[in-house]
Amino acid sequence: MSDVFVSDPANVLSEGQTAEFVLLNKDDRGWKASIRAVGEAKARKALAKLEEGDLITGRVVQLEDRGVLVDVMDFQAWIPISELAWHWVDHPSEEISIGEEIEAEITRIEMPDGWLTDKRKRRARGIASIRACIPEPESPSVPVAFSGMPFKVWAVAKTPRSCDAVSRFVLEELVAGKDRKAIATTTGLDVTTLNNIHDLLAANSLAENWAATKKGRDIVEAIELSRELNEDPIRGLFVSAAHPARRLISVDEHKKQERYPRDWPSPVFHKPDEETFAKATDEAIPESLLKKLVPEEKREGLAQLQEDSRLRVFLRRDGTRIRKDAVIETPEYWLLAGLWRAFRPFSDRPYRPAKGSEWCQNFLMVRCLLVKESRKDSSQEAVFFRTFYRDALVFNAGE
Known part of the structure; x- marks a missing residue:
């Protein structure tokens, strides 16, 4: 009511x-x-008329750390913070205000099934992007090498801290209908140890009289859902020092690239951004990641896992190698803007970035060809100059 x-x-x-x-x-x-349920029914009726790519107009009603809530007539749209602008936004208030009317593009529609009988499923909404309505600055691209962090999307069921892997396995066996004798045969645990595990599960309201409770069954269901995702995880490479719009590449795309020369200096990376990216959880996972790396047939399933309160969906490092070299097609204006700030040019400045434009801030070295000439002969030598360091400035001033 x-x-x-x-x-x-x-x-x-x-x-x-x-x-x-x-x-x-x-x-x-x-x-x-x-x-x-009337509001939910109206929202679903309105959303049923929309498709991905449709434009909507609405009024901002709420600003949150991870995005913006927009009122669009009979439904609400969620705009993740990563979809507010082409550049990095620390907080939505930097780009938008409550009460402001905005135009956005629908990128995904979420309408969970079972909403008539389950109140928790009454959260139909549209996922939208303001950035998709703003043309991305065009620029010629040049290939640039960076170091990328291998990652994968991972899921873990939320279980009591006191429950270890053994107690979780016993709980799964109880949900499967196994009795104490069968569990003892499977695990090889003695009666005393099994009784202690049962007492632990009972203390957390997960089992009673050697049978799983509803809470216990819910946790086991969450464990199975996380296991399903983790058996075939979504993988990619986060290139922290690359242009913000081109920091994500798929594993398949990386395999097709030419290998970076081993005798060259190691490509650059930006550790703080890597750490921030690795902390992404649930709705904080960038929308660009879902769109670029997640196959269309898996997006809805992943979105449901992100919304499941029994699960924690997050990003984690993948493999034994901390970083891998990757070549990224990079906007030329972005590189020039960074070089303009890093080096003192030989003559008049050939390029001056517009006020407020983005620029590359993570150059490691610039490879130059040094030509030495004398009366007898001449020679050439590849020299690497570090940016933002005295030796780069001395080189520029001396030449």
């Missing part, structure tokens, strides 16, 4: 008042209806 507790229907409705409601189900007493 309402989103808050109602002690008396008269506090919400009055005699003769017209009210909208949703028919939920029918039993021996007749139809069961819900006034509270």
Whole structure:
């Protein structure tokens, strides 16, 4: 009837008042209806008319650390912070204000099934992007080598801290219908140890009288969901020092690249950005990652896992190598803007970036060809000059 507790229907409705409601189900007493579900029904009706790529216009009603909530007539749209602008945004308030009317593009529609019987599924919404409505600055591209961090999308079921791998296995066996004797045969544990494990599960309301409780079954279901994702995880390479719009590449794309010369200096990376990226959890996972690396047939399933309160979906480092070399097609204007700030040019500055534009801040070295000439002969030598260091400036000033 309402989103808050109602002690008396008269506090919400009055005699003769017209009210909208949703028919939920029918039993021996007749139809069961819900006034509270009307908003969800209207949202789903409106969202059913939309497709990915459609433009919407709405008013900003809430700013959160991870994004913006927009009111679009009968439904609400969520705009992740990464989809507010082409550049990095620390907080949505930097780009947008409450009450502001905005235009955005629908990138995904979420309408969980089972909403008539499960109130937790009443969260239909559109995922949108303002950035998709803004043309990306065009520039010629040049191949640049960077160091990338291998990562994968990982899921872990939220279990009590006191439950270790053994107790979780025993809980799974209980959910599968195994009795104490069968579990002892499978695990090889003695009666005393098994009883202690059962007591631990019972203390966390996961089992009772050698049978799993509803809470225990929910946890085992979450474990199975996480296991399904982790058996075939979504993998990629996060290139922390690359242009913000080109920091993600797939494993297949990386395999097709030519190998970086071993006798060259190791490509650059930006450790703080790697650490920030690795901390991404649930909705904080960049929308660009979902769009670029996650196959379309897996997106809806991953979105459901992210919304499941029993799971923690996050990014983690992948493999034994901390970093791998990767060649990224990089906007030329972005490199020139970085060089303009890092070096003192030989003559008049050939390029001056526009105020407020982005620039490369993580040059490691610039490879130059040094030509030595004398009366007898001449020679050439490859020399690497570090940016933002005295030797680079001395070279520029001396030449």
